[in-house]
Amino acid sequence: MNLHARFATQVGSLHLECDIRAEADTTVAVLGPNGAGKSTLLRVIAGLHRVDTGHVHLGDDVFDDTDAGRWMTPEERRVGFVFQDHGLFPHMTVLDNVAFGLRSRGVFRTTAREQARAWLERVDLASYASNRPSALSGGQTQRAALARALVTEPRVLLLDEPLAAVDASGKLDLRRALREHLRTFSGVRILVTHDPLEAASLAERVVILEDGRVTQEGEFSDVTARPRSAWIARMAGLNLLRGVVTDDVLLLEGGTAITVATDVRGPALATIHPRAVALYRRVPEGSPRNVLKGRVANVDPEGDRWRIQIDGPVPLVAEVTPVGGGELHLADGGDIFASVKATEIDVYAQ
Amino acid sequence: MNRGVTRRPLIGLVIPAAVAVLFIVVPLIGLLAHVDWPNLPSEVTSTDVLTALRLSLECSLLAVAFSVVIGVPLAYLLARTAIPGRRVVRALVTLPLVLPPVVGGIALQTALGTTTPIGTALHTLFGISLPFTTLGAAVAEAFVAFPFLVITVEAGLRQRDDHLEEVAATLGARPWRRFWLVTMPLAAPSIAAGAALCWARALGEFGATITFAGSFPGTTETLPIAAYSSFEGTGRVGEAITFSLVLLTISIVVLVLLRDRWLGALK
Numbered sequence: 001m002n003l004h005a006r007f008a009t010q011v012g013s014l015h016l017e018c019d020i021r022a023e024a025d026t027t028v029a030v031l032g033p034n035g036a037g038k039s040t041l042l043r044v045i046a047g048l049h050r051v052d053t054g055h056v057h058l059g060d061d062v063f064d065d066t067d068a069g070r071w072m073t074p075e076e077r078r079v080g081f082v083f084q085d086h087g088l089f090p091h092m093t094v095l096d097n098v099a100f101g102l103r104s105r106g107v108f109r110t111t112a113r114e115q116a117r118a119w120l121e122r123v124d125l126a127s128y129a130s131n132r133p134s135a136l137s138g139g140q141t142q143r144a145a146l147a148r149a150l151v152t153e154p155r156v157l158l159l160d161e162p163l164a165a166v167d168a169s170g171k172l173d174l175r176r177a178l179r180e181h182l183r184t185f186s187g188v189r190i191l192v193t194h195d196p197l198e199a200a201s202l203a204e205r206v207v208i209l210e211d212g213r214v215t216q217e218g219e220f221s222d223v224t225a226r227p228r229s230a231w232i233a234r235m236a237g238l239n240l241l242r243g244v245v246t247d248d249v250l251l252l253e254g255g256t257a258i259t260v261a262t263d264v265r266g267p268a269l270a271t272i273h274p275r276a277v278a279l280y281r282r283v284p285e286g287s288p289r290n291v292l293k294g295r296v297a298n299v300d301p302e303g304d305r306w307r308i309q310i311d312g313p314v315p316l317v318a319e320v321t322p323v324g325g326g327e328l329h330l331a332d333g334g335d336i337f338a339s340v341k342a343t344e345i346d347v348y349a350q
Numbered sequence: 351m352n353r354g355v356t357r358r359p360l361i362g363l364v365i366p367a368a369v370a371v372l373f374i375v376v377p378l379i380g381l382l383a384h385v386d387w388p389n390l391p392s393e394v395t396s397t398d399v400l401t402a403l404r405l406s407l408e409c410s411l412l413a414v415a416f417s418v419v420i421g422v423p424l425a426y427l428l429a430r431t432a433i434p435g436r437r438v439v440r441a442l443v444t445l446p447l448v449l450p451p452v453v454g455g456i457a458l459q460t461a462l463g464t465t466t467p468i469g470t471a472l473h474t475l476f477g478i479s480l481p482f483t484t485l486g487a488a489v490a491e492a493f494v495a496f497p498f499l500v501i502t503v504e505a506g507l508r509q510r511d512d513h514l515e516e517v518a519a520t521l522g523a524r525p526w527r528r529f530w531l532v533t534m535p536l537a538a539p540s541i542a543a544g545a546a547l548c549w550a551r552a553l554g555e556f557g558a559t560i561t562f563a564g565s566f567p568g569t570t571e572t573l574p575i576a577a578y579s580s581f582e583g584t585g586r587v588g589e590a591i592t593f594s595l596v597l598l599t600i601s602i603v604v605l606v607l608l609r610d611r612w613l614g615a616l617k
Binding site for chain 1: 513514516517518519520521522523524527531532535536
C-alpha cells in the first residue's frame, strides 16, 4: 500500500508544493531546514490541513482530492501521528492515553486497556500505566506517544521531530529503540526531522524539503555525496559549486573558471571537500592547481581541525590542522589563496 | 541598585491607599459591631432567615445551572470557531455586566411578562409563568450573572489552542467525542471558576430580581431582598444585619475556597 501525495497549498507566507511517494514497510525521512513546510506536509497527510489543489492517496483510498471534491476526515484515515510535543492528554493516565485510540474506534474498555497495557510493556512503561503524563521524562513521553499511535494499527505512521523534545543524553538509546519499533511496523512510515543524524539512522530514503519544494531525494549516502542544493551541501559538510562544464573547465555562475577532470559536459554541480582546500598567504608558484583568492571571514575550531570560512568571488570552507592554521596566522583574517587540485573536485550533471 | 530608593513609598500615595483599605474594612466592622451576638444562633435559625436562605440557594443554583447549559456552548463557539458576528456577540455578552440590574429587570418584564407574546406562549405551552415566581427570580439572576461564566470559560478555552483535539482526531475520535473527552475535561477548571463567580453574583443579585420577580417571602424574597425589606420597609435593622451576616459569610467562604482557581482562570 503506497502513499502518494501531490499537492500545492499556501500556509502563511510559505507556498508548499510537493509530489511525494512513500512505500509500505519503508521509512522515508523528510529532511530540511526549519520553516520548510515539513510539518505541514504531515498535517496534510493526516487530514489536519486541507490543501488548495492536489490529491493524497493511500493505495486505493482517497484521502484528499480537490479535483474530485473528495476529502476524508482525520479520524477516518487511520493515520498514526506522533507529534513533536508528543501531545499526550494531561488529564488522562498514561494507560488511558494509549487506550484512547482503541476506545475511539469502538473497542470495549477492558480489551482496549489490555492491548494498551501490552504496548506499554513493549515500550518499557508498564510501571507508569496509572501515572499522569506529567510524571514522565521526555524520552518516556516519546515512547508513550509512539505506543499510543501504534496500538491502533494505523496504515501510515507519521513522526514529527520525534526526538526533538528529548535531551541529548538520552538520544542515542532512544534513536536505537525507535528504529527497532519502526521496524516492527509494516505500514508507510514518514519521519520529519531537521537532524541529518536522525534521517541517516532511521530512514531508508530521504526527501529534502526546502522552502516548500523538494530539492532532492534518494538514499541518504547518495544525497549527501552529491548534494543538489546549498543547504544539503552544508549539511554534508561540502563546498558546492554550480556552473557549466566545457573542455575540462567549469565556468562558475560568478564568472570564475576552474579546471576540473571530468567527462560531464554542460550545466553541472561540483563538490570540494574542505580538507582538499589548501591555503597559502602568497600565490603558490608553479602549481597545477586552481588558485582562488579570498579573505578569511571566520575561523571555527572543531575538534582537531579548524574550519576556515573564506569570502570572495568563490566562497569556500577549508579545513586545516591547528598547526597549519597557526603558521598562516589565520586567526588574524586577511587575504588568502585557496588552491584545489582538479582531481579533488567531484563534478556531476545538474 | 536603586531598588531601595524606588521602593520607598510616596507619602502622598499612602494616605489615599489607606483610605481605600479602610473603605472596605470600616463598613464590615460597622456590620459586625451591630450584630446581636448572644441572640445570633436563634436569629440565624429563625424561619424567616432559613426560608430566604433556602430560596436564595434554590434560585442561584438554578441560575448557575441554566448559565452553564447555555453559557459553555457560547463560550466554546466564541473561543474556538470563526462564527460570523463573533465580535458583536462578545460585546452583547458583556452588556449585562454594565447594564444597571433594574434595567435588566424591566427589560425581562417587557419581554417575558405575562401579557407579552413569549410570556403567553410559555404559559399556554408549559403552564409556566415567570414574573413574580421563583423561576422568574432565577431567570433574573441568570440574566445578570451568566456573562461571568461565559467570559471566564472563554478565557480558559483561549489559553489553549486546539492541538490536543487534533491529536484526538488522528486517534480516531469523532467531533463529539473530542468535545466531551478532551475539550471539556481540560476546560473544567475554568468552568468551575466561572460557575463559582456566576453563583456568587446570582446570590447577591437584587435589582433585576426585585424588578422582575418582586419580593414575596418564600417565593421570590431572596436573602438580599429580605435584607433590604427588613432594613427599609419595617425598620427591623437587627434582622437586616442577620441576613447581611449570612450573605457575608457565604461570600467569604466562596472567596477562600476559590481564590487560586478563579484568579488563575481570569488571568
